[in-house]
Amino acid sequence: MKVALLTGGGDCPGLNPVIRAVVRTIHNAGGKSIGMLEGWRGAIEGNFTDLRVQDTDEIIARGGTILGSSRTNPYKDPDDPELADRLIKTFDELDVDALIAIGGDDTLGVASRLYSERKFPVVGVPKTIDNDLSCTDFTFGFDTSINIVMESVDRLRTTAESHRRVMVIETMGRHAGWIACFAGIATAADFILVPEVEVDIDEMCNILKARRAEGKSYGLIIASEGAKLPQSGMVTQDAEVDDFGHVKLGGIGDNLAEVIEERTGIETRAVTLGHLQRGGPPSAYDRVLGTRLGINAARLVLNRQYGRMVALRGMGIVDAPLSEAVGTLRTLDLEFMREAGEFFKYDADPNHTP
Template sequence: MRIGILTGGGDVPGLNSAIKAATIRLLDAGHEMIGIRRGWYGLLHFNMDDETSAQQFTMRLDRNAVRTVDRTGGTFLHTSRTNPANVKAKDVPEFLKHTTVFASGLADRYDFTQHVLSVLRFLGIEALITIGGDDTLSYSLRLHNEGFPIVAIPKTMDNDVRGTDYCIGFSTAVTRALDFIHNMRTCTGSHERIAVIELFGRYSGETALVSSYLGNVDRCLIAEVPFDIEKLCDYLLCDKRTNPSNYAMLVVSEGARPKDGAMIERGEADAYGHRKLGGIGDYISEQIKRLTGEHTMYQNVAYLMRSGAPDALDVMVSSNFGALAADLLLQGRYGRMVALQGGKYTSVPLTEVGGGPRPLDVAELYDAEHYRPRVRNVENKPMFLY
């Protein structure tokens, strides 16, 4: 078989390890591997009448191509936030504007799934491994429903894909965040201030919650629970006064929102309907100054959480996920997503991702009244509690 592999959505450490493991396993079984560059964007923009498209959007994967890729983070195949089933009129490739799908020119969005399937047939790709989060995997499910052989690998530092206890990138994100939290203590304590550290997390507060739990921060705001800024300020003032070093630490999910407001978004929505987040920590920092008169230190960790090489846990999980995905293809078990459940590697139907991001168990893991982690019981919980 000729098998394709791609990554989509935000990059996380561990993607290259998964690509390498799947590639080596399938090469050893006698199959051919083709890397799709730039995720779904590469398939959408592939022009079958342009001989340069193959070089631009695909690459043959052999042992030398993947030999050293697992030593670094990111994805050497590159990535995008493209959804071929929901393409804005202005983003339609020029060569597709002559197709019947675009002919009317009256719609705001267009579905080019049939073009993607045609490209896969043109390239001779008989099955596809897709690595991504809820959005990327939702389009994988679409192709599966169209009858194309798919096996998926979950990745997101939010760790909120349904059907698995763990997603590639989460451990490294928490490790990075924990380092930043502890490092910020030296500056914050030296100047006797209130630190506001903003972490990624659009709909899921797990990264912020687990980082706060392990870092023993004073308060934590998560995306799932709207906050009262005045009550938060009262808590932080008390935290600062009772700390012998006279400082306080607050961690904020980028998707956190005040009770009387909304998430702070900016820019245009992407193909999955998401606008960029970022700035809620700055807003909270300014409100703390206004309401308390205290000086603050605001740090948006942002992309640094997912930059650089993966930690050992993400190397292990991503490598095993890649090998398991290859095994599923070799067994002809299509339409499945590799997973970790109860500490064991397994797979689940790809339809599991159809329900959207997995919700955080706020009642079990968070004190919504006092804005801080509160893990009530760890017995029988997954390693990362969620």
């Protein structure tokens, strides 16, 4: 069996462990693996590289993806199937038996459509630092991302304390608050802003002022890039969209810092962590999860169980139809915010004894 792999969308810690696991599993079964370069673009243009065990055995510690990635969408123009036709032709010319597509909602959405419309032999592996894919409890890359945010905030805490400032840290996550919520809990943030919960500016500022009055000399606010301020709505840096129609998010941290300083009188600074959250080597958890997903994706291919996606459910790896895994945003479970909310309460009467 000859199996192709591709990685699409944003890069993510844990992609290389998936590639390594697929190559090893296919090799153990007597098959061969090739990698399409730069996601669906490589599949359309026929750019690929051979993937051998000896070339991939040590990539488990590397961040990003050795295959490169892109946000190319073969179905960008719904009325023009030319790109999808070229993609199918590429795999026919390369004599590929099946494809393992590793990516988020967009990449897997293309994979699902290829299977449903053309019965193309494809299996999906879910990937995103945002942890917003349905049908899986967690995605690899998420654990590394929140650890990077945690380490960054721990460093910012010292400078915030030294200058008696409030620091607003803007995280990624798009329209789901998983990164902001988990990072906020892990760093003892004074307040967390996520897209799923309406932001109460008054409450946030009251908490900061109350804690300053109680003797805390600094403050930490974690804000998801997709959170909305009541007076301005979602903030975007520009109105351009990618091939999948996504607008670029960002800017809420700067706006929030201005509001906080104006309402509290406390000097406030904003830090946008940006692509730092995607970079660097994957955590141990993401290396193990990526490896397990890769092994099981390869097994689906070897068993010719196409049109499916591997997923984490509890501690086990299961599979689900691709059609069920895409198209529905998996937003933050608000139970986590309710638990975090225990630390956002303040007493309007500082002399009150419970």
